[in-house]
Amino acid sequence: GAGVSQSPRYKVAKRGQDVALRCDPISGHVSLFWYQQALGQGPEFLTYFQNEAQLDKSGLPSDRFFAERPEGSVSTLKIQRTQQEDSAVYLCASSPRSGSGNTIYFGEGSWLTVV
Amino acid sequence: SQQGEEDPQALSIQEGENATMNCSYKTSINNLQWYRQNSGRGLVHLILIRSNEREKHSGRLRVTLDTSKKSSSLLITASRAADTASYFCATPPILTGGGNKLTFGTGTQLKVEL
Numbered sequence: 459g460a461g462v463s464q465s466p467r468y469k470v471a472k473r474g475q476d477v478a479l480r481c482d483p484i485s486g487h488v489s490l491f492w493y494q495q496a497l498g499q500g501p502e503f504l505t506y507f508q509n510e511a512q513l514d515k516s517g518l519p520s521d522r523f524f525a526e527r528p529e530g531s532v533s534t535l536k537i538q539r540t541q542q543e544d545s546a547v548y549l550c551a552s553s554p555r556s557g558s559g560n561t562i563y564f565g566e567g568s569w570l571t572v573v
Numbered sequence: 574s575q576q577g578e579e580d581p582q583a584l585s586i587q588e589g590e591n592a593t594m595n596c597s598y599k600t601s602i603n604n605l606q607w608y609r610q611n612s613g614r615g616l617v618h619l620i621l622i623r624s625n626e627r628e629k630h631s632g633r634l635r636v637t638l639d640t641s642k643k644s645s646s647l648l649i650t651a652s653r654a655a656d657t658a659s660y661f662c663a664t665p666p667i668l669t670g671g672g673n674k675l676t677f678g679t680g681t682q683l684k685v686e687l
Contacts, residue, residue: 462615489673500661500677501616514674549615553673559604559623560673564615 462565464550470571471540479535479568483552491562492525492535493549501549507533508556540572579662579681587686592649594681596662603667605638605645606675610659652685659683
């Protein structure tokens with residue numbers, strides 16, 4: 459597709475439920491990022507992939523959060539046993555190459571509400 | 574954790590006026606980037622300024638960088654209602670191998686009124 463695509467756009471989960479958020483990056487992009495954005499705040503880094511390798515997962519808030527990109531394209535962020543504090547927008551982004559000077563392209567986010 | 578803060582947190586101006594937003598950051602940088610986020614949407618990259626640059630222009634945008642003060646400013650000239658959005662500064666890690674992992678500021682909410 460033309461841009462980064464995320465699904466679902468909106469998800470309401472009951473506390474304790476598992477959720478899976480999908481990201482389709484721009485075709486051919488090497489780098490893929492997940493960010494979490496709480497209401498009224500800037501995005502906070504969760505994890506980074508270079509192709510299929512997860513090079514940095516330092517931002518994942520707990521072991522309930524897991525991300526994968528098994529074939530180096532589509533990525534899934536999974537949250538187990540969701541808690542109310544997990545309510546946020548989850549943004550996926552991709553970049554054609556690694557390196558700090560490359561433009562990052564963001565998807566429109568998956569809005570998660572845990573009730 | 575956030576890298577720094579944008580100032581002001583919120584800004585309301587009339588169409589045609591200029592809007593200035595400031596960003597402070599904490600650590601040394603290779604570059605600083607500005608992003609726009611419309612309500613309910615993803616972020617859009619606006620402009621990147623490298624650490625050896627002091628000023629950069631792109632259309633109605635002007636960005637300055639003062640590495641001695643660890644601060645940057647974004648000026649939008651002749652603002653339009655369509656500029657209404659949140660604006661964030663962001664910095665990547667200075668170490669190689671850090672990829673383009675960005676640390677974002679807290680954002681400035683700009684409202685441009687007709």
